[in-house]
Amino acid sequence: MTPTDYLKKLGERGDGPHDIAYAALMLAALDHPGEPIERPLSHLVEISDAMKKEASMIRRVNDGARTVAALLASRLGYDGDRLDYNNAGNADLITVIARRRGLPVALGILYMHAARALGLRAEGLNTQGHFVIRLTHRHDDITIDPFNGGAVVDRDHMPAELKGHDVGLAQTVSDTDVLLRLENNLKMRALDAGKPERALEVTSRMVLIAPRRPELWFDLARLNEATGVLGAARKAYESCLALTPAGQPLYNEASLSLAQLKRRLN
Structure with a gap:
């Protein structure tokens, strides 16, 4: 495996x-x-x-x-x-x-x-x-x-x-929280070093081990968008929305971001 x-x-x-x-x-x-x-x-x-x-x-x-x-x-x-x-x-x-x-x-x-x-x-x-x-x-x-x-x-x-x-x-x-804390150290160091592609790579791993956490999908969407991977960003926003109750701040922010992204894709 x-x-x-x-x-x-x-x-x-x-x-x-x-x-x-x-x-x-x-x-x-x-x-x-x-x-x-x-x-x-x-x-x-x-x-x-x-x-x-x-x-x-x-x-x-x-x-x-x-x-x-x-x-x-x-x-x-x-x-x-x-x-x-x-x-x-x-x-x-x-x-x-x-x-x-x-x-x-x-x-x-x-x-x-x-x-x-x-x-x-x-x-x-x-x-x-x-x-x-x-x-x-x-x-x-x-x-x-x-x-x-x-x-x-x-x-x-x-x-x-x-x-x-x-x-x-x-x-x-x-x-899982402990493992996410471990990986978040790598993610933050990548962002501090101006390496969004590396941050995206690490965030993808975080989603892999915690797929039910909408905030991770939102971070993944943002990083995909920042690195120009717009199709993957759209899917990540949609996954975030599917896991977040309507009306919560994260839901509203993801909805707005997805709508803006769709306008870019059209």
Whole structure:
């Protein structure tokens, strides 16, 4: 099965939970055509196997958090890329695995992968500006920061990006949301670099894994229109409208944009 086929099926299954690290690897594989993925794939297996061996020893969620951090940060050397934070490779899991450096969300996906293999519940949080994850075991939970070695996040230990926020009140997000956050980093970097074609490529992947989200279809339509692919833009606007209740602002905006596009096509 090709990466595109896998991601399409993932999108059809809904928001998850998914095999999130494998899904991120398939997204990255689209930017490495023809390259074998056996090495990063075997690395994911190595992580899960190491965690499964420790699973019977975990009694508390704090034990689990320390075990995950000991593997990923201490033994395997994963850490946030502070020297070249905006490098697009920091959101590409193949490159992240090779360099052991990445963005918070990319590292978070690896921490979620490890924690789940350990028997913990692991979920991303909807924090703005800095991605952290919540681990749960039995009735206890803890928030950790994958970008900073899996450090515990609480009122006394708070990343600068989250100062003033109560992380304990942050809502969990789906695996699909986490993958979209990963890809959105690539999209925004492409737009900032003045590369709409690259942004269109990434947005197409986002629609692939989340086909029921009208706002993504709207973004896809806009990018197709901006790059001159007007037929595809029309179809994307129509898909957006089909998923959006009439009268909502997005519906009205998509309707207007589609009408203007049709006048250009006629």
